[in-house]
Amino acid sequence: MAPKKELQLAYGLVAVLLVVGVLSYAAFPAKTPEVPVRLVYKVVAGKVLFDHDTHANPAGYALACADCHHHPSYDDDALRACGDCHNLPPKDAEGRQVPDACLECHGPEDPEVTEASLVNRADAFHAQCIGCHQDYGAGAVDCNACHVQ
């Protein structure tokens, strides 16, 4: 049996560390910065680590926000999460897949909605990444240069 003094010391240490731990978790919550540094996309072909900072930073490729975040193009402040629109719901009775985000502004019968050919997020990103890499002859185009386990 441990001496009483040692036990008291251990209890005190536990209490202090627990308080420090809980307070630190409360004070430093895991939050996503407004402009991401890197992003990880999880798709069937394997995870893709996208270096947002290198693409957007003036010291990097200096791409403008609207080069990738294409809608709504008239207002950079209104950049929305890609998955808001590129997130196709199950087909409705007429075989259409209209994301809820589109209906915030468009009516359900709006031709811009009914005739839109939206793709899901993974396909949109894929086209965005590889399309840009091919257009500019820079960046990876081989599957396993981006998709890893």
Place this chain on the structure above:
Amino acid sequence: MSDSKKFIVSHAPFWHNGSSVSERHFNMIAAALPAVLFGLTQYGGPALAVIAFSVSTAMIWEMLLSAAMKRPQTVTDGSAALIGLLFAMLLPASSPWWLVLTGTFVSVVVGKMIFGGIGGNPFHPALLGYGILLVSWGDYFDFNEALRNYDLGFDMLYPLWSVKFFGPDAVAHFSAWDLLAGQQIGGIGATFGIGLIAGGLYLIARGFVRWEIPASFLAGVFVTAFIFHAAAPDRYAGPLFHLFTGYTLLGAFFLAPEDSSSPVNFIPMLIYGAGAGMLTMLIRNIGVYVDGVVFAVILMNIANPLIDKIRPKAIGKVA
């Protein structure tokens, strides 16, 4: 029958030299502090949260289990605190609280207490906790993903990940000194090689860790990495890179030489260490996992009782 006197023990009373199991644990904690403090300076508050929460919850689990099993409180021996600290050192700084809480539960309760407490555990408790959580919530242990919002001014890709999927060219810019000086991402207490080596040498000098296991572990990593690199230099990184990345140094000095899960005889210690080092490299180079230290040491923990059978013949014979 020989009448030569082999060993003479005087009568009681004996003088205790003052060493104790708690002294060993506190020294191991002290030896780990340089690497831990470096992690704190790099990752700041979130790292402090993980470390403080991990150490405190590990001690709480031990206290609760001791009380539940109506056994004497053993939390004062420092074992639970050491397990909590080592577990935190393996984690990325962004680990959520529930992951830490679950990890210390598995480490202390499943890894140690249900085997009867200190000295009874067949695996290193912190490694068992880490291993079980790794196969349960792997994404939280993917350093690239876990630390995606950090920018510390150096290449923020996990070196072992880069070399596994993109070959040695992708890590050619890491010098051995950069890696030793902690210019790499990884576990909170696993990246500062200089601190880990200094702590390890202190433990060896004080006799708390036998030199055979760290030396043979590092030799196993070095030789196996060298063979892979010599056979296919365009696919496998060199031995120095593997010595200073991932959990290699933490494993060599703090994880592999754990009391009850590692051998005590000379030859078995060499086999155990070299085997763990070799398995580490096999898992890294041709296995599924990016780092192999954790599972390599756990596998050698399993083999430990068998390996430790290799020992000098006892003097005399059974009547």
